[in-house]
Amino acid sequence: MGRRMGERTVVLGNRPGVVSWASIVGRKEQEGPYGGRFDQVLDDELNGETSFESAERKMLETAVTLCARKAQREMGEVQMLLSGDLLNQIISAGYAARNLQIPFYGLYGACSTMSESLSLGGMLADGGYADRLIAATCSHFCTAERQYRAPLELGNQRTPTAQWTVTGAGAVMLASGAAAKEAKVRLTHTTCGRVIDLGIADANNMGAAMAPAAADTLCAHLKDLNRSFEDYDLVVTGDLGHHGRDLLIELLRQSGVDVREDRLFDCGCEIFSARQDVHAGGSGCGCAASMLCGYLLPELAAGHLNRIVFMATGALLSPTTTMQGESIPGVAHAVVIEHGEE
Amino acid sequence: MGRRMGERTVVLGNRPGVVSWASIVGRKEQEGPYGGRFDQVLDDELNGETSFESAERKMLETAVTLCARKAQREMGEVQMLLSGDLLNQIISAGYAARNLQIPFYGLYGACSTMSESLSLGGMLADGGYADRLIAATCSHFCTAERQYRAPLELGNQRTPTAQWTVTGAGAVMLASGAAAKEAKVRLTHTTCGRVIDLGIADANNMGAAMAPAAADTLCAHLKDLNRSFEDYDLVVTGDLGHHGRDLLIELLRQSGVDVREDRLFDCGCEIFSARQDVHAGGSGCGCAASMLCGYLLPELAAGHLNRIVFMATGALLSPTTTMQGESIPGVAHAVVIEHGEE
Numbered sequence: 001m002g003r004r005m006g007e008r009t010v011v012l013g014n015r016p017g018v019v020s021w022a023s024i025v026g027r028k029e030q031e032g033p034y035g036g037r038f039d040q041v042l043d044d045e046l047n048g049e050t051s052f053e054s055a056e057r058k059m060l061e062t063a064v065t066l067c068a069r070k071a072q073r074e075m076g077e078v079q080m081l082l083s084g085d086l087l088n089q090i091i092s093a094g095y096a097a098r099n100l101q102i103p104f105y106g107l108y109g110a111c112s113t114m115s116e117s118l119s120l121g122g123m124l125a126d127g128g129y130a131d132r133l134i135a136a137t138c139s140h141f142c143t144a145e146r147q148y149r150a151p152l153e154l155g156n157q158r159t160p161t162a163q164w165t166v167t168g169a170g171a172v173m174l175a176s177g178a179a180a181k182e183a184k185v186r187l188t189h190t191t192c193g194r195v196i197d198l199g200i201a202d203a204n205n206m207g208a209a210m211a212p213a214a215a216d217t218l219c220a221h222l223k224d225l226n227r228s229f230e231d232y233d234l235v236v237t238g239d240l241g242h243h244g245r246d247l248l249i250e251l252l253r254q255s256g257v258d259v260r261e262d263r264l265f266d267c268g269c270e271i272f273s274a275r276q277d278v279h280a281g282g283s284g285c286g287c288a289a290s291m292l293c294g295y296l297l298p299e300l301a302a303g304h305l306n307r308i309v310f311m312a313t314g315a316l317l318s319p320t321t322t323m324q325g326e327s328i329p330g331v332a333h334a335v336v337i338e339h340g341e342e
Numbered sequence: 343m344g345r346r347m348g349e350r351t352v353v354l355g356n357r358p359g360v361v362s363w364a365s366i367v368g369r370k371e372q373e374g375p376y377g378g379r380f381d382q383v384l385d386d387e388l389n390g391e392t393s394f395e396s397a398e399r400k401m402l403e404t405a406v407t408l409c410a411r412k413a414q415r416e417m418g419e420v421q422m423l424l425s426g427d428l429l430n431q432i433i434s435a436g437y438a439a440r441n442l443q444i445p446f447y448g449l450y451g452a453c454s455t456m457s458e459s460l461s462l463g464g465m466l467a468d469g470g471y472a473d474r475l476i477a478a479t480c481s482h483f484c485t486a487e488r489q490y491r492a493p494l495e496l497g498n499q500r501t502p503t504a505q506w507t508v509t510g511a512g513a514v515m516l517a518s519g520a521a522a523k524e525a526k527v528r529l530t531h532t533t534c535g536r537v538i539d540l541g542i543a544d545a546n547n548m549g550a551a552m553a554p555a556a557a558d559t560l561c562a563h564l565k566d567l568n569r570s571f572e573d574y575d576l577v578v579t580g581d582l583g584h585h586g587r588d589l590l591i592e593l594l595r596q597s598g599v600d601v602r603e604d605r606l607f608d609c610g611c612e613i614f615s616a617r618q619d620v621h622a623g624g625s626g627c628g629c630a631a632s633m634l635c636g637y638l639l640p641e642l643a644a645g646h647l648n649r650i651v652f653m654a655t656g657a658l659l660s661p662t663t664t665m666q667g668e669s670i671p672g673v674a675h676a677v678v679i680e681h682g683e684e
């Protein structure tokens with residue numbers, strides 16, 4: 001039976017295994033500092049399809065297929081797909097699930113989706129409700145830009161706090177029991193996030209809107225487990241970007257957390273280099289997902305990292321709420337991922 | 343530990359309790375045959391707010407609050423909210439979660455959300471990952487109409503296969519262990535749905551688009567548990583409407599299922615009467631949710647129903663995929679709900 005610790009944290013006592021993972025990114029992401037780490041790189045934005053939306057769906061589908069293949073499993077052996085994305089009605093995930101024919105739970109957590117799917121998937125695998133499941137997500141610069149902001153053709157100027165939506169996808173296979181026997185990476189805890197809103201209303205400053213949720217979840221997580229930054233090789237956030245990361249540090253210090261900045265790793269700050277002109281950093285579900293599957297999980301498997309807390313953050317706004325004058329709520333879920341055998 | 347049966351069904355061996363539920367509907371739904379069954383009725387479409395979107399969010403929030411109150415629980419005792427809705431970026435659920443401050447997993451399953459949230463929530467409660475959680479969803483005629491179809495002010499004519507989006511919300515509290523001791527209603531099994539698409543491309547014929555998914559899930563469910571219609575007082579679908587229900591019967595018979603039409607209860611066919619001019623019936627997340635919480639759960643608690651399988655169905659299209667010429671995939675998750683003590 002699952003065991004809860006403190007207010008919001010769940011102990012995954014059976015330590016479900018992370019048995020395989022796959023990552024795909026676009027050209028721009030390949031040109032960043034982690035470019036050589038990803039499994040596949042798209043030839044161009046259309047990925048062989050006729051629309052950007054279809055290109056994104058295909059990228060997610062390929063990541064899931066590749067993840068199963070790396071685990072030497074047929075698609076029919078995957079009992080659940082937990083997935084979502086940024087597009088209205090999560091069409092990338094929904095249509096990918098149609099083509100893949102894996103039983104499907106659709107999620108919406110905006111850019112927090114990679115940790116939301118791992119959090120839910122971790123509990124389902126831990127409890128033996130699935131022997132094998134895949135948690136996956138993606139985003140695409142061209143689809144997100146035209147849905148959330150403006151047609152690319154307008155060539156709008158970007159503000160200094162703006163972030164660049166990553167074109168990328170990540171898929172992670174979790175397993176329990178015998179199916180997890182060989183796994184060198186394990187999930188051990190998860191902390192469910194609350195929706196936090198400190199009143200930021202600028203849709204071009206998502207990092208600031210999401211930082212309070214990251215602070216809230218991390219404070220609860222550390223308190224529930226009586227842990228500190230010292231207990232983690234890295235405290236990973238999804239896509240706060242440079243401004244959001246600074247704000248997170250400030251909020252954590254205000255709450256009395258002893259922040260070790262050298263261990264605070266924001267995927268949005270890392271995925272692009274300064275010369276790539278992305279302003280405040282990368283964003284999108286695919287940012288944390290591709291960095292997790294391209295860089296962090298391999299490092300954990302190799303034992304270069306021993307234990308991280310992975311916390312993708314999402315901004316739960318919509319163009320409608322922005323037009324109606326609402327501020328931007330954020331959410332962040334945390335999962336602890338460790339190097340370790342059974 | 344969770345136990346799987348057959349290909350896609352999970353046995354909830356600890357029989358999590360359904361400890362309370364709440365339903366809210368609009369005026370039109372009150373005028374239907376189940377009008378007297380719902381806990382609350384909105385005064386008007388705006389529900390005291392300044393936009394339809396905000397009205398919908400408030401309705402969901404009220405349903406969750408009422409559900410906790412009926413269980414005599416403070417909001418702080420609810421450890422998770424599993425919720426989603428029809429609006430882009432599930433803003434009803436996201437903003438409700440912000441105001442309620444319950445740890446939140448956002449879902450998107452279109453009109454299947456009530457059974458998706460019960461399916462996931464059932465496993466989480468069964469495994470002891472939450473002592474108490476709420477699964478909830480909602481829809482609103484005025485928000486869905488303008489997001490998915492056309493501005494209400496246009497007064498477009500509706501096709502005979504069109505359905506009427508229900509203005510309504512439902513919230514269900516699940517509990518495990520000691521917290522479920524008194525419960526008179528239990529979840530016993532769940533079957534996760536696949537995304538099925540038989541090529542229907544008419545966005546005004548959602549029932550036909552969703553029926554294949556309902557047939558697929560029900561066939562898998564009955565096969566996995568070696569059950570038939572005889573094992574259920576009712577086989578409940580969410581919002582297939584009259585055309586979709588007919589198609590479901592045909593598809594089930596083609597698959598060799600012995601359909602008992604008198605036990606096939608579609609919430610979309612039931613919620614409005616023929617004289618209410620809703621064409622093929624009701625639809626929307628709030629349709630199955632309000633009928634479950636207003637009618638089905640009270641009947642189960644009273645022992646008038648002994649065992650049902652509840653299977654809300656969702657159409658996973660978006661206006662974008664429709665414009666790009668895609669057909670409409672559907673999904674349906676099943677949960678078995680029984681009258682019964684611990």
